[in-house]
Amino acid sequence: MNILIFGPPGSGKSTHSRRIVDRYGLSYISSGDIIRAEIARGTALGNELGRFLARGDLIPDTVVNTLVISRLRRARQNFIIDGYPRTAEQVLTLENYLYDHGIVLDLAMEIFISKEESIERIAGRRICPRCGAVYHVKYSPPKVPGKCDVCGAELIQREDDRRDVVERRYDLYISNMAPIIKFYKRHGLYVRIDGHGSIEEVWERIRPLLDYIRARETSPRRPPEPL
Numbered sequence: 001m002n003i004l005i006f007g008p009p010g011s012g013k014s015t016h017s018r019r020i021v022d023r024y025g026l027s028y029i030s031s032g033d034i035i036r037a038e039i040a041r042g043t044a045l046g047n048e049l050g051r052f053l054a055r056g057d058l059i060p061d062t063v064v065n066t067l068v069i070s071r072l073r074r075a076r077q078n079f080i081i082d083g084y085p086r087t088a089e090q091v092l093t094l095e096n097y098l099y100d101h102g103i104v105l106d107l108a109m110e111i112f113i114s115k116e117e118s119i120e121r122i123a124g125r126r127i128c129p130r131c132g133a134v135y136h137v138k139y140s141p142p143k144v145p146g147k148c149d150v151c152g153a154e155l156i157q158r159e160d161d162r163r164d165v166v167e168r169r170y171d172l173y174i175s176n177m178a179p180i181i182k183f184y185k186r187h188g189l190y191v192r193i194d195g196h197g198s199i200e201e202v203w204e205r206i207r208p209l210l211d212y213i214r215a216r217e218t219s220p221r222r223p224p225e226p227l
């Protein structure tokens, strides 16, 4: 089973990707993780990637393509790709790679939430600058407002989590993904999962679909039997 997963900020796609990886034994290929790992390794490429991010620039397609495709070569089959492809150029590279290697995508799944929901989920996040504990003003508030339960430090909001930043990231996601969604719709692979509600509720919208794909690929073809 080979799938793509994407969704706007706060959609819960990483949480669900982890569940999918656990249940179906897929390789998790996250462009964000791959880029962060390269930076952490301190290679020449990693340093250059770090400079792109520090300037707030987009990483060139050729670099992202090379990193993701080399990871994909190692995984071969049974993967879930998170955060890729994000541009027409990346779609083309991925499609060519899959075609050349006889690999078939089963699904391009978007976990969708509204802009209001995205803002509420992310702008409500508070983190502890000392121990890294994460809270949410509505969903998992600290016992004492503004103070870390673990170490007592004053909680802060990450710059990236500010309302206006989230709003911009959301709009950017929608406009960047529109042509890509259109492409996968045309190929009959696009499925939009309603990402509103609890993690369990959303998971129960995803699981039956993937169970079906898994059953179809593992059940042997049999000749028809009488009823």
Ligand SMILES: [Zn+2]
Pocket (backbone or CB within 6 Å): 128, 129, 130, 131, 132, 133, 148, 149, 150, 151, 152, 153
């Ligand atoms: Zn703390």
